[in-house]
Amino acid sequence: MRSMSRRVLLAAALLGSSLAGAQAQDKAPVKLGAIEILTGPNSRYGIAIQRGFDLALADINKAGGVLGGRPLAIAYEDSAGAKEQALNAARKLIGRDKVPLILGPTLSNEMFAAGPVANERKVPIVGTSTTANGITAIGPYVFRTSLPEADVIPVTLKTAKDKFGIKRVAVMYGNDDAFTKSAYDVMKTSLEKLGIETLTTETFGSKDSDFSAQLTKIKALNPDAIVLSALVEAASGIELQARQLGIPEKVFFIGGNGLNSPKLGDIAGKAADGTLVGSPWFIGKPDAANQAFVNAFKDKYGGDLPDQFAAQAYDTLFIVAKAIDAAGAPDSEKIKDALIKVKHTGVMGPFSFSDSRDPADTSGVVVLVMKGGKFQLLQ
Amino acid sequence: MLEQQLVNGVVLGATYALFAIGFTLMFGVMGVINLTYGVYFALGAFAALWSTQGLGLPIWAALPVGALIAGLIAVLLDTLLLTRLRKAKAPELASLMVTLGATLFLYAGMAAALGTEIRRFPAEVFSGGAYSLGDVRVGTTQILILAAAIVLMLALLALVRGSRIGLAIRAVAENPDAAALMGINGALMLRVVSFLSGAIGGAAGVLVGLNFNAIQPFMGEHMMLRGFAVIIVGGLGDLRGALLAGLLLGLAEVLTAAYLSSTLKDMIAFALLVATLWFRPLGLFGRAAAKRA
Numbered sequence: 001m002r003s004m005s006r007r008v009l010l011a012a013a014l015l016g017s018s019l020a021g022a023q024a025q026d027k028a029p030v031k032l033g034a035i036e037i038l039t040g041p042n043s044r045y046g047i048a049i050q051r052g053f054d055l056a057l058a059d060i061n062k063a064g065g066v067l068g069g070r071p072l073a074i075a076y077e078d079s080a081g082a083k084e085q086a087l088n089a090a091r092k093l094i095g096r097d098k099v100p101l102i103l104g105p106t107l108s109n110e111m112f113a114a115g116p117v118a119n120e121r122k123v124p125i126v127g128t129s130t131t132a133n134g135i136t137a138i139g140p141y142v143f144r145t146s147l148p149e150a151d152v153i154p155v156t157l158k159t160a161k162d163k164f165g166i167k168r169v170a171v172m173y174g175n176d177d178a179f180t181k182s183a184y185d186v187m188k189t190s191l192e193k194l195g196i197e198t199l200t201t202e203t204f205g206s207k208d209s210d211f212s213a214q215l216t217k218i219k220a221l222n223p224d225a226i227v228l229s230a231l232v233e234a235a236s237g238i239e240l241q242a243r244q245l246g247i248p249e250k251v252f253f254i255g256g257n258g259l260n261s262p263k264l265g266d267i268a269g270k271a272a273d274g275t276l277v278g279s280p281w282f283i284g285k286p287d288a289a290n291q292a293f294v295n296a297f298k299d300k301y302g303g304d305l306p307d308q309f310a311a312q313a314y315d316t317l318f319i320v321a322k323a324i325d326a327a328g329a330p331d332s333e334k335i336k337d338a339l340i341k342v343k344h345t346g347v348m349g350p351f352s353f354s355d356s357r358d359p360a361d362t363s364g365v366v367v368l369v370m371k372g373g374k375f376q377l378l379q
Numbered sequence: 380m381l382e383q384q385l386v387n388g389v390v391l392g393a394t395y396a397l398f399a400i401g402f403t404l405m406f407g408v409m410g411v412i413n414l415t416y417g418v419y420f421a422l423g424a425f426a427a428l429w430s431t432q433g434l435g436l437p438i439w440a441a442l443p444v445g446a447l448i449a450g451l452i453a454v455l456l457d458t459l460l461l462t463r464l465r466k467a468k469a470p471e472l473a474s475l476m477v478t479l480g481a482t483l484f485l486y487a488g489m490a491a492a493l494g495t496e497i498r499r500f501p502a503e504v505f506s507g508g509a510y511s512l513g514d515v516r517v518g519t520t521q522i523l524i525l526a527a528a529i530v531l532m533l534a535l536l537a538l539v540r541g542s543r544i545g546l547a548i549r550a551v552a553e554n555p556d557a558a559a560l561m562g563i564n565g566a567l568m569l570r571v572v573s574f575l576s577g578a579i580g581g582a583a584g585v586l587v588g589l590n591f592n593a594i595q596p597f598m599g600e601h602m603m604l605r606g607f608a609v610i611i612v613g614g615l616g617d618l619r620g621a622l623l624a625g626l627l628l629g630l631a632e633v634l635t636a637a638y639l640s641s642t643l644k645d646m647i648a649f650a651l652l653v654a655t656l657w658f659r660p661l662g663l664f665g666r667a668a669a670k671r672a
Binding site: 039040041042043044175202203204205207208209210212213214216217219220233236237240241244245246263266267268269 | 380383384387388390391394487490491495496497499509511516518520521587590591592593595597598600601632633634635636637640641642644645
């Protein structure tokens with residue numbers, strides 16, 4: 001009898017302590033890793049993404065976090081735009097911080113370095129801005145929430161053909177960057193499919209500042225439009241110089257995702273007018289969720305406006321949080337299985353993953369035109 | 380099209396030449412490959428930007444402000460970084476490493492202080508107009524670049540070859556000890572040269588920033604690669620060589636992109652570099668090092 005009651009007491013004590021343990025663990029934050037470009041020439045992309053994540057993080061934690069009350073947290077690593085650094089960041093987040101999931105990296109180039117590591121270690125990695133071809137082909141743990149260029153560019157080019165009747169174009173692309181090169185590959189296929197003639201294909205380096213030779217050549221060929229795959233700095237320089245060299249304004253630019261930035265209008269001003277881009281998101285989309293996001297972003301960041309990268313990051317964190325809840329534990333394997341089934345309607349519109357872990361829904365794509373230094377919906 | 384491409388090439392070449400002439404002056408007199416030179420390029424552009432935005436100066440006044448500030452910073456950095464090494468007569472490699480470290484530090488510092496956002500000159504400053512001559516179009520900024528490059532280069536050549544200060548500079552370049560015995564203040568001459576080359580680098584930064592209307596801390600990094608090619612092709616320390624080699628490189632790049640393929644454009648600088656080192660290792664004009672400045 002005595003020994004029995006002692007056993008009961010012991011069992012009760014054990015139970016109590018394990019309950020207390022479980023409760024304490026319940027409140028521990030679920031820490032995810034993120035690899036973004038936070039310093040260096042391309043840091044504006046990474047910082048926009050970080051701001052999108054942080055805004056979503058605050059919203060999610062205000063609404064009670066994940067897994068029934070555990071706050072979500074993000075450990076940021078800076079890749080500085082270098083794939084070696086992105087690779088090391090992935091190793092560190094997996095090996096030392098033991099995060100169950102990695103967000104990022106910013107550039108497709110970096111994903112081709114960091115993705116294979118995460119995949120090998122069976123940690124899901126979710127790119128929010130990696131639009132190059134072949135990203136999710138890295139392996140079953142690599143996801144992306146950004147619409148690949150392959151889905152957006154054909155919509156843009158088809159719209160340009162239907163609306164403006166373009167028949168002959170010149171193509172220019174940055175040939176030292178995975179992102180601009182892969183957009184070019186899509187452009188090439190898409191132009192062939194639409195039966196638009198390519199008069200010449202010119203290249204440049206992503207750090208060049210003089211494009212006059214290529215543009216003079218293009219001017220002499222007299223195309224209907226110039227199809228351009230570049231990051232925004234180079235794109236701005238190209239559009240400025242094109243007008244300076246006297247390429248008439250009716251010869252407009254059709255851009256890949258790199259041109260889809262308010263910076264294009266800021267830097268190139270009037271020279272950028274008429275530029276067409278396709279976009280998975282637009283700041284002026286009138287739906288309530290989007291307007292609430294834009295206003296919250298402005299409030300939090302002193303009046304700065306969100307861009308597409310911030311919007312994609314914002315939605316992505318909600319998608320990941322839903323997957324963690326569905327998984328029931330911060331466990332890489334379970335989150336991976338839950339992610340593929342997540343359905344979410346965010347500021348970008350309806351979202352779900354395809355079987356190949358790319359976004360399945362392209363109904364959100366809009367075509368924008370630059371007018372007076374600002375993008376607006378093409379009417 | 381050829382005429383337009385020649386104009387493009389000459390303007391591009393003038394920016395290379397202007398950039399390289401300051402770089403090569405620094406090397407010719409001080410015997411040091413000072414890697415911080417690319418920083419002055421961005422500093423000059425930022426100083427001009429600040430004086431147009433903050434002080435409301437027109438661009439013709441902002442150009443000398445940019446050059447002046449870049450020049451003063453060059454003197455400061457040279458004094459801080461290299462005085463000790465000169466005193467200790469440290470090997471060339473030591474100064475190369477010191478300036479390399481300083482460059483990394485300065486780029487990171489500029490990125491932190493100024494941000495990596497691309498800045499542009501206010502719209503009033505940047506008219507962007509152009510003149511047409513038949514089929515050829517020349518932008519007002521292109522004319523400004525060409526004119527400023529020619530004036531600055533002629534002024535520098537006149538100073539170095541035709542004035543007492545120039546004589547003193549050349550004496551220091553040829554033999555610092557003998558120059559000191561002749562009563563030339565060597566330390567002062569080194570400062571003058573630092574100032575001149577920093578100011579030229581800064582002016583080049585203003586002009587290039589203006590032409591492409593894009594200013595950011597890393598803009599000098601890309602230019603340094605071309606700068607190296609130009610000063611080696613022109614002969615290390617050779618002012619006239621840098622001028623001609625700059626023009627040559629600009630024309631070669633543009634004509635390659637126009638008539639061969641734009642993918643080959645970036646190869647030209649290095650093809651010229653290698654060819655020069657093989658066939659004329661002392662540069663196009665091939666004079667002995669000490670006589671050049």
